Amino acid sequence: MEELKNISEEQLLKELERRKNKPKPxxxxxFSKKIFxxxxxxxxxxxxxxxxxxxKTQNLNPLSYILTGAFGAFTTAIGFYYHKARKENEIKISRGVNLDNDYIDMM
Known part of the structure; x- marks a missing residue:
């Protein structure tokens, strides 16, 4: 910011506009979202x-075997993801990172 002290107001506005329009990474x-x-x-x-x-086959046996196993894996993934998200949010709250005033009032 030191370099911005000695320039004109017009140049300052241009520089601020350039920085504002700079693409954000x-x-x-x-990784947990990718898994989920x-x-x-x-x-x-x-x-x-x-x-x-x-x-096609008019056979209901696959419903009892394939889908129950798949739903078990899906439920495990959901549990893992929400547990991880809860822990991350607890850390953010304890540090006070990006909290809204409304959220703080609710606590």
């Missing part, structure tokens, strides 16, 4: 495939 998705979305997409694909095969 994209945030990479967290991957399992979610896999679940939807598995459900659709199972529904198609049950329709």
């Amino acid at each position: 994209k945030k990479k998705a967290e 979305f991957g399992i979610s997409i896999g679940m939807v694909t598995l459900i659709l495939f199972t529904m198609f095969m049950v329709y």
Whole structure:
């Protein structure tokens, strides 16, 4: 900011506008989110495939075997993701990072 003290107001406005319009780096998705979305997409694909095969074969046995195992894995992934998110939020709250005043009032 020292270099901005000795310039004119017009130059200062141009410099501030340039800095404001500077592209911000994209945030990479967290690994846990990638796992969660991957399992979610896999679940939807598995459900659709199972529904198609049950329709084609008129056999309901795959529902009792394949889908129960898949839902077990999906439930584990959801539990892991929410537990991790809760712990991260507890750390952020304890540090006071990016908290809204409304949220602080609720505590």
